[in-house]
Amino acid sequence: MKNDNRLFWLSASLLGFLAITGLAACCWLQFLNTDYVMHCGKAELIEKCKTLQAKPVDSGRQYIVYFTKSNDRPSEPAFNIMDREVINTLVHKGHKVLKVCQCNPPIALMQVPEGDGIDPVERTAEARDEVEQSGGDAHFAMNLQIFLDTTDNSIWTLQEKYPKLESATSTLTIAVIDGGINVDQFQHEMWINFPEYDMPAGPSRLDGLDNNTPFNRYKDDIYGYDFVEDASIFGVGASIHIHGTKVAGVARNTYKAFIVGHPNPYVQQLMDLKVFNDHGEGTLFDAACAGFYAIDNGADVINASWVYYSSKKDSLFEQVVLRAQSRHIIIVAAAGNDIMNTDCCRSYPSAFADIYPNVLSVAALNSGNTDLASFSNYGCQTVTLAAPGEKVATIDFKGNEAIVEGTSYAAPFISALAGALRAKDRNATAETIVDYIGSQAIPLHAPLITKGKIDEGNLQTIIDGFP
Ligand SMILES: [Ca+2]
Numbered sequence: 001m002k003n004d005n006r007l008f009w010l011s012a013s014l015l016g017f018l019a020i021t022g023l024a025a026c027c028w029l030q031f032l033n034t035d036y037v038m039h040c041g042k043a044e045l046i047e048k049c050k051t052l053q054a055k056p057v058d059s060g061r062q063y064i065v066y067f068t069k070s071n072d073r074p075s076e077p078a079f080n081i082m083d084r085e086v087i088n089t090l091v092h093k094g095h096k097v098l099k100v101c102q103c104n105p106p107i108a109l110m111q112v113p114e115g116d117g118i119d120p121v122e123r124t125a126e127a128r129d130e131v132e133q134s135g136g137d138a139h140f141a142m143n144l145q146i147f148l149d150t151t152d153n154s155i156w157t158l159q160e161k162y163p164k165l166e167s168a169t170s171t172l173t174i175a176v177i178d179g180g181i182n183v184d185q186f187q188h189e190m191w192i193n194f195p196e197y198d199m200p201a202g203p204s205r206l207d208g209l210d211n212n213t214p215f216n217r218y219k220d221d222i223y224g225y226d227f228v229e230d231a232s233i234f235g236v237g238a239s240i241h242i243h244g245t246k247v248a249g250v251a252r253n254t255y256k257a258f259i260v261g262h263p264n265p266y267v268q269q270l271m272d273l274k275v276f277n278d279h280g281e282g283t284l285f286d287a288a289c290a291g292f293y294a295i296d297n298g299a300d301v302i303n304a305s306w307v308y309y310s311s312k313k314d315s316l317f318e319q320v321v322l323r324a325q326s327r328h329i330i331i332v333a334a335a336g337n338d339i340m341n342t343d344c345c346r347s348y349p350s351a352f353a354d355i356y357p358n359v360l361s362v363a364a365l366n367s368g369n370t371d372l373a374s375f376s377n378y379g380c381q382t383v384t385l386a387a388p389g390e391k392v393a394t395i396d397f398k399g400n401e402a403i404v405e406g407t408s409y410a411a412p413f414i415s416a417l418a419g420a421l422r423a424k425d426r427n428a429t430a431e432t433i434v435d436y437i438g439s440q441a442i443p444l445h446a447p448l449i450t451k452g453k454i455d456e457g458n459l460q461t462i463i464d465g466f467p
């Protein structure tokens, strides 16, 4: 598999070189090189793709209902009266409300009745009809299980030589939708929801109440929220935060290196949004809920170091992408570690990069930053660029140095860069920043949208040159 892909990349470079100047090797190959076209249809890859594609949890008996109308009364639960009628209609039919996301407008995770023998898809369609007849403005999506995209091994020395950043005056927030951050390791770098933090200070700070005005409907969401447990991140069952802490560590290392020795640095804040359990499993429902939280609570960049494979475009996380786009929020997504061409076998949210201008999808570079890492996903239409992804220095959940690899760690490198640019120009649109970053990629002749990479070598130039 590795060799096949390597051959493909080499031939892509060669043919591209021979092609008419200015014609993108990637896209040229896509139309003219039959090997490439066949690559997508190759039986073994189709099989592999099928095994990667997430299956609906609980035999597809779960579905998501989301509403386009919001409740303007902040003291009430997120569902307005009509929404509640719709939900009640479904519950009356034996459907169960498993979870409610208090985003505004809200979404609910539902389950079809036990042992009714009806195909869940038909049942969902029936429920949709029910909702439409009752006048509710609702949409449905199946819930999918998603997995952390991670490969942690290999040894490397700490990367210390990062370029420095010039002047800085503002803060910027990176929302880390992941398995949780060990906030003790990021004492002065966490995003703080001040009304929850100060009401009152001390042990009673975790008072079990929503102290936001107006209510954001989340209780004790001091540094973010645990969407798995639907609880404060300090609650019982708080995870061991291994993956999320390492991801946050890369964002910090990348970002902090810019501001060393500067008297008035940008402040990067990390928002801790936990959507994976200790086994690295999470649901699309929780991921979307966390995405809406990030958008509603002021994130500038959303980092997604995870993927789920799906044969159809998912309409739920797409709502997150669309809402983020309307608020100029950049979503940086890892491409995945399965040596797959995601143009053919689509991994989300990464693959949204081919449609939405606020999504940056990141492949991993090898340790010399000379080529894609052997494990990395790629895609001429779906993966924007490559960033360091092997022998990456970060910290583990105990705060010790850790060396990691995976597209999971290439993504936060780019998140920190996107954050630095956003801090430099608060008014820059997400599209402007994403386009600019893409335009600065150094050619690598890799099968990526920009065909290029960003690493420590061109980081300083990129920041200096913006806007
Ligand atoms: Ca709150």
Ligand SMILES: [Ca+2]
Pocket (backbone or CB within 6 Å): 196, 199, 205, 206, 207, 208, 209, 210, 211, 219, 220, 221
């Ligand atoms: Ca509280």
